[in-house]
Amino acid sequence: MTIQELYKEGIFRLKQARIAEAELDAWYLLEYVTGISRTMYYLKQGETAEEQAAERYFDCISRRAQRIPLQHITGEQEFMGLPFIVNEHVLIPRQDTEILVEEALSHLSGNEQVLDMCTGSGCILISLEHYRKGIRAVGADISDEALQVAKRNAESLNADVTFLKSDLFEQVAERYDLIVSNPPYIRTKAIEELEEEVRLHDPMIALDGKEDGLYFYKKITEKSRKHLKQGGWLLFEIGYDQGEDVAKMMEKAGFTEVTVKKDLAGLDRVVSGMYNR
Known part of the structure; x- marks a missing residue:
């Protein structure tokens, strides 16, 4: 699974769970798990995602789908x-x-x-x-x-x-x-x-x-x-x-x-x- 596919699947799962800002939350969790920036994403979106990172990402997506606040998953808020x-x-x-x-x-x-x-x-x-x-x-x-x-x-x-x-x-x-x-x-x-x-x-x-x-x-x-x-x-x-x-x-x-x-x-x-x- 590529990084882009990982992100799109995260969006899909959050939309299925009726999370209002599915795309934004899926992105924040991708950034949180991988450390990738927007710029780097566009450069690396076609690369294969690390298996461990993918597992961690979908775990975070699952928790967000259960209505756990994004900030409780990342542990931080600006x-x-x-x-x-x-x-x-x-x-x-x-x-x-x-x-x-x-x-x-x-x-x-x-x-x-x-x-x-x-x-x-x-x-x-x-x-x-x-x-x-x-x-x-x-x-x-x-x-x-x-x-x-x-x-x-x-x-x-x-x-x-x-x-x-x-x-x-x-x-x-x-x-x-x-x-x-x-x-x-x-x-x-x-x-x-x-x-x-x-x-x-x-x-x-x-x-x-x-x-x-x-x-x-x-x-x-x-x-x-x-x-x-x-x-x-x-x-x-x-x-x-x-x-x-x-x-x-x-x-x-x-x-x-x-x-x-x-x-x-x-x-x-x-x-x-x-x-x-």
């Missing part, structure tokens, strides 16, 4: 131009979340104290530290498994960050110039309607925002006031239909300059506000 380790214990970093990071960066010069609440893989915090060297960065999460992934990412990316296990602010003692969070925000009943890759493979603890999806926004908004310095900023990633509710919640809690920012699709994605003690 975010903010950086490679992050991911597995079943953390949410896969998504492009929409880069809007949150970019907004947070606009409030940082490089000497602030920053807290990332519900840090997960650490992608938000590590990205902030990478692009604003000098910040004192702390990430908090209740999950031991997620924190292990975050620490591995910090080590692989040489990030000067600290992680702590905490049920929200339970173990947080200091005050910060900026608190950022992408908390669980899916309504409990809506989780059943999510695609299998998310519903069956993302950690439930990172998805479930309780009955109305706003549980963690309420908790974090309320508790963050004790942990923000004068003029400190709180920034949230939100679901597309939560902008108004979260903005009103922050204003009621005493935050000013509350703003809702949209993502590239024109949907509400980030809410930010400043707290004057």
